[in-house]
Amino acid sequence: MTTPASLLNAEAFLSPPTIGEAVQRALDEDLGRAGDITSIATIPETTPAHAIMVARQAGVIAGLPLAVATFQKLSADIKIQANVRDGAAVEKGAHLLTISGPARVVLAGERTALNFVGRLSGIATLTSDYVRHTAGTKMRICCTRKTTPGLRALEKYAVRCGGGFNHRFGLDDAILIKDNHIAVAGGITAVLRRARAHAGHLVRIEIEVDTLAQLREVLDIGLADVVLLDNMDIATLTEAVKLANGRVVLEASGGVTRDSIAKIAATGVDYVSAGALTHSAPNFDVALDIDA
Template structure:
């Protein structure tokens, strides 16, 4: 029997509670108050169906546990066999799930299941392309908080399925001092001093800088763990790496695209973050075919 745990990426965590919440919310949205009136009106209750979820394009699969949870919630009599697991690279035309059971339940869950798999596989596939461009370097590609409202945990999980890494999940798990924080707090040194005095010993401090002079000021304080180099060109990033000399972790952000990621990785920065991984990932083409 296919279980949710057996479909999850082995090196990425996705809470069962997050799956349950997302699935319930999505089914409530689609089924509304009256359920799938089309299937109830046209398909006898005892009719059984055999369906195959197939990848219409090559890429990295993610979201299969959500698809399984959807069908299992709609009917305990549905049987599912998985041909892949999250994080797997598949070719176009490959079957990823086989679903058998009451036809009404299969049809009612079809679109919601495809929406999750299409969205998350799109994020994973785009991420894997970014990662491919960093081959031969030590740089890691990260996502950001530019996620679909309500789907952050799922989309960040999909980034891991594609071989990327996660930046902070929210405002509560790390300190990231942006330019507006610096402006309100009165400068780089005051804002870092306040942050360092406030946090516990396990919390990291990252601060954003726009220029090399700001980077020098941060380095002089010795109070930051990570420096975000915002919208710097390749030459400036290279100079920033030489200036830091490993004293802080360096993260490039802004203008991190499929066209620039290889050059950014070659500068020697430790991380590059891109909101595009989640906010601009094309939907992955996946379909559900009924085997008559």
């Protein structure tokens, strides 16, 4: 029988406790106090069911471990056969999972399982499209902290399934100095000196700039590891790469779209971060068909 761990994308690991906690929260939300009262009222307890999870569109799959865990939390009698793993590119009509077991269990877990796969596959599919536009360049596509509250680990996992990379998971991962930090701290030089004095030797420091003059100041003081180039046009990004000349890692961000990603990659920046990967990914169309 398929297990959640066997379906995980090997290069974008999602821990079993994270899967279990997310699934339990979702089931508690959906089943409430009394469970699936429709299925309880209309289907005899011993009725079996056989269902197939089907992709209704082409794309990249993510979230199957959560779908499997959903049904397994509801019954030990459920049997699931997986036809693909997370990170796989599939065509429209592909059979993702085959589920057999008590009909009440299959129906009770249906929407929760589909919600996970639809949401995460949508993120993986959009990420894959962004990555495709960077072919032949060194640039890596990264997500941001613009994630659904409580689902960050899942959504960042989906980005990895789509071929992208993760930015920091939270405020405690790295020092990222934004424009408001600079304003409150009294300027770029002051804020970088304070950050470097505070940071441990393994903590990287990134600072956001929105002009070439600010970039020059960062380069002159020499205390940053990464510079985020915020909302710069293509010409300015190109000039920023020349100005930095490899002295710091460069990340572009702000208003990144599928239409602009190839041009940004061609400037020579090392990374681009795009909130759209998680906050604007359309849901992937997936369904559960009962095989009568």
